[in-house]
Amino acid sequence: MTDYGHDLQFGVFITPTNNPAQHAVDLAVVADRAGLDLATFQDHPYQPRFLDTWTLLSYVAARTERIRLSGNVINLPLRHPALLARSAASLDLLSGGRLELALGAGGFWDAIEAMGGGRLTPGESVEALEEGIGIIREIWDTDQPGGERRGGVHVRGRHYTVDGAKRGPAPAHDIGIWVGALKPRILRMTGRVADGWLPSLGYVEGGPAGLDALNAHIDAGADAAGRSPRAIRRLLNVQGRFQPANGGLLQGPAAQWADELTAIALNHGTSGFILASDDAATIERYAHEVAPAVREAVARARGEAAPVSPR
Template identity: 55%
Template structure:
């Protein structure tokens, strides 16, 4: 089978190395605000250079609002399934339903044994994984919350109370390559998660065939298993797979979706520029190409100028799906209470352009998710602002050093204003000179094309982005001044920091409220682009 019709998802596979932890957390935050779906890390508990995967994923989940998190993949021989199940369920509860489980049979057996694990033959490793999945799903309440009993050769659980239950149906993805593991994937998994280098693109259709046959034999059907792929590449001018331009990447990944059924692409990279290009150039283009070809296969005529995927072989048309239901817009902008701390706003709030707002309008749940994502990111920025104010208060009370305060601020998404302020300003909202593909997929450029009457509002929002960036620099300068303040001048420097922070509070909260008020309906109508 070719295309399984799964919705496309995109994610990243970042390093858990101790020496890269700052970069890893920043990449996770960048993935969150650029619209990626997943952040994953490898799990090798015997590797001295690696942080613990589940502790790291918990911190990543706490610092993000939208991405789902998962081990890629969890090391079963060193993760007892009951404890693993509780870890995943706990993370799912704490993150609001954003935890998944990638699972492997284990590898590097000498290292596993050195860490206290059991050496297993290939057959024993697969047997243990099947038993472990039964235990894990039992702990998650798969049997209606009844006591968990699994009498396996490797794992024995007798009468264990299920729980805690996750808040969403956590998916189990298996890293599988051998025939038997592929058949197990078809029988019991929610997703198949191979990697380039172990399963290259040309091998995927044949491996899928094994999974499909097992899924059919189990009465599930091939569509029950999401096909995922850890990918690695570089942006350039090469002719190989994922070695060319963003457009080349998009065409190659779209071809894999339409011919080999892969629908989730997880980029292994610690380069923020590659991540941005993957999220803002490659992912939207893959979605466009796949949507166009799926519509064509379903019998819809191609519109002039619509993208095509020339590598795809046509299939008989499928029946078109029903129109999704539309509802009144449930997303509400955060109100501006009008309170100001600084008394000197750098802009007038009375002459802001306003967009025409419909009295009544209906949108599908998919369309409403777009402005909701904007609000989610804004809420994250508001929460971080509150944290900054708390940090400065601790400095005032002598509970935190100035150096620690500056370190906290510099690691926040709020401070990374080149891509987060105003939720997607700069790399999404500002027009980037000489970067035509990014311009095509940036939100403000997209909204200007779709709704020219929004131009005055978008111009004003971009102006305010620049002002807020300057205010952030004032906060940073005030922190530097506090660090270098001489004896007797510390109170004055601290007062200057608080003045700068009051101005940041006034400008940022005013701006976010204005942006939400003016863009919620346009984003529901037109999406991010």
């Protein structure tokens, strides 16, 4: 059993379709009103069927009140880290500290190259992501919120060079940097430098049990860097369907979902469950019937006091 002890978070993974243009926004509002913690959107800047994710995040921030927002995951090869750092800090300030930053190393290289991004090998993409995370943190590192620290940012990497860029603005809160990763090299990098890990369960070989081997790579990276493995939050994109009878993992009634997610939290270290759904009724049921039950069950298993409802 592995439980890293993080507070539980529940969110939704919404497709940023541009037809109808307001659909993704309306679903984020549903998730906000239902009491979920996170609304996330995939980022494929080369996909003309989708809204631009950063524009969408900004618009959704203005339409919601309390829910935190993130890309799932932001395509770093097409978004320069220094500019992304300022964009993220700005949106965090404007939204009252409601932005998190999940990053990806890239994968659809033909499409990325067609948009002007450079093609990288898998190893190079991990190097570039690690350099990018360092630049983002340097831009945010100021003496005071909104101010500049003496001296600019100087990073001369293999993939990114920033030479004297001014620091700031600082975000409104300590933005988490999460990494979408499945392979050993990027998992170890996640353990070295990131705040969280955000894979999709559908791509994990062996289902929930397969998370253990992937967590081990993150833990090894953290140990090698002198960090505690508990410093890295483990989140998970999941898919499911509510139905009367048990038809498999997350294919059944809400009580079954709650039991299965509780087991993943306690046995495999996951503390964030992000449901891929574009259906308002499913999002509301997840928020009202599944999330509270999992919180209560995990709290009991940990010997903690019953959690307070976010609403």
